[in-house]
Amino acid sequence: MAFKNYILVCAGTACESSKGIALYEALEKELKAQGVDAEAQLVKTGCFGFCEQGPIVKILPDESFYVKVSPEDASKIVSEHIIKGRQVKELLYDQDQSSGTSADSIDFYQKQQRIVLRNCGVINPEYIDEYIAREGYAALEKVIFDMTSDEVIKELTDAGLRGRGGAGFPTGVKWGFTKNAQSDQKFIVCNADEGDPGAYMDRSTCEGDPHSVLEAMTIAGHTVGADQGFIYIRAEYPLAIERLENAIAQAREYGLLGDNILGSDFSFDIELRLGAGAFVCGEETALLASIEGKRGMPIPRPPFPAVKGLWGKPTVINNVETWANIPMIILKGSAWYSSIGTETSKGTKVFALTGKINNSGLIEVPMGTTLREIIYDIGGGIRSGKKFKAAQTGGPSGGVITEEYLDTPIDYESLQSIGSMMGSGGMIVMDEDDCIVDVTKFYLEFTVDESCGKCAPCRIGGRTNYNILDKISRGQGKVEDLDTLKDLAQAMRKASLCGLGQTAPNPIMSTINFFEDEYMEHINEGKCRAGKCKDLMSYTIIEDKCIGCTACARVCPVNCISGEVKAPHVIDQDQCIKCGQCFTKCKFDAILKG
Amino acid sequence: MLISEREQLRANIERRVIDFGNNRSALIPVIQEVQQKYGHVSEYVMQVLADVLHIHPVEVYGVASFYSFIGHKPKGRFIIRLCRTLPCEMKGKERVARQLENDLGIHFGETTDDGNFTLEWANCLGMCDQGPALLVNERIYTQVTPQSVHDILEECREVFGVHTTLQEKEMSCELPTSAK
Structure with missing residues (x-):
């Protein structure tokens, strides 16, 4: 039966938690109530990426793109759009419609090119038929019946696809190692243990297009001669787990x-394995140890998993985003894929834009796009008109990019040359209100917490670095501390066993490099210009401005603000916990932060 | 625990280990199931797993103590994990943390006396643009504010009616699906 309209409702975790389900149910009810449930079909899709404006509803065929839709809007959408064919103007992203009403006309999407996220927000990830209708599993068919293993590997190598987990190893070469390794058994593993703070593209891909991962893994199985695959996914992603389980059952x-x-x-099957809250398991050897039922601790490489992996057998292990690229490369060919991107980095990269940016969300751009385009054209600039300070890429393994490097075309090499890293693609935008020492401390706290403790440089070096940063943030640092930080960082880089320890000092090196003056301010003047380091700041009430409205005293959780009604108030500095609630509450700018 | 209960538990574990291929690789999936069902992995469970898999109990303890989602001490029926990483910090996770501590009367890493709630930190829940995010058992809440903390806790408490017995409570630890 053909429907006149298709109503696509986002059912990713983000929209689901912002009332996406209630919206879906409301639309369902309204369609029935207004008697048009035979004319329009409701479809639950994966993430549209524009989570800032969620929940999002897209109506086909005219591609109207409604944002921030609430369940109460359901009745209007049905009565106006579905029945009368008129767009509900107040729900459109661009209300004056100067640039059009479809998604493509929105700045957020204009510079994007969606290969990995091709199906996210288009198909219902819970139905395999919808994936198949979008050329799903056609690549697998081509590989099984029309291509030899060498042809597949050559196609990937020519395409120039590199690992999207962060290190950027050429995928075709990796597969070649495993294919040529002699063994009675080989394995395929999908690394979905995405843990970088600020990155969530793997979650979205598994939620929005799980079959693309399954198809690519099966292609790899056929190519290298493996009959068993594992997907190792974080337990923190319940919806992605559910969608993958469902997809595996349907594919079977x-x-x-x-x-x-x-x-x-050819026979091949895939099993799901759940992580249990250990970031280090995103490191490939640790991940394999975890699948084997051991503590998730890395082992020295080489031998690389491609020749000696799971249970000592050759194992292809790739990241979710890498997998999702593969079916498209097989279908459209290496020439097409390698035409996108830069000299050394081909294809597209998905970034998760978060932090102090107007349009946070998931974006996919060709390699070589500049940071300025990402932050200003797609991301819509810095929130509340503040000044851009830095963008952090690569999570706890990466570094910061400052204003002067905004025009660097982004690829694996260029990011490394400016002391950052592609990493998994998290991009946290910071403004003038963020303290660089505080941010660095955050990353160190994270890596110290997640270090497995096997090798001393990471276990002890990380902790020592954290302690020094903590000291600096409390205004007790010395100038020599910066040298100690750098020395330790070098030692950790050289001597740590795995990527976690080797890259843990990157945030330190990068921030000292670009923001040494801010470190010096903390050390020499005991000042934090962003007002984030609690020990270096205080809140005081300006007597002339305070009218004695008592708003601050009422909101203070420790009752440390005293004063008569209509008379200036005073903050007891000894008791103040610097929560900043009085500062936010005061309507007369009478509270001074600094 | 009664002897019969222990025997039943042993039988269940043995069966599940076989389901997962009857080798060391079954260890973590089975531990995860026990964790989900009982809220912790007891020494008895570790001994049984060691027996079934023919490995030393220390190996099992090593695994159980390595992963932060697995605990060998009993935890609350609702484990609340608040993301503590940078993007959530930028969106005001600190105030949510204070509110949780105040409302529950415990610090992070502790369990309430009635055994209902455990408060823990998590490292990134992948909801970085929707922060602050927290995970209650297997349900994710995003854009949490100090005000909505109250609603979330109330939603959890609704599961425990006044007249439910302890055993019934244990069986109904799933959050209502209509929530939020």
């Missing part, structure tokens, strides 16, 4: 997983 039912796939003599 359709004969796309299991014995004799598509009637050929």
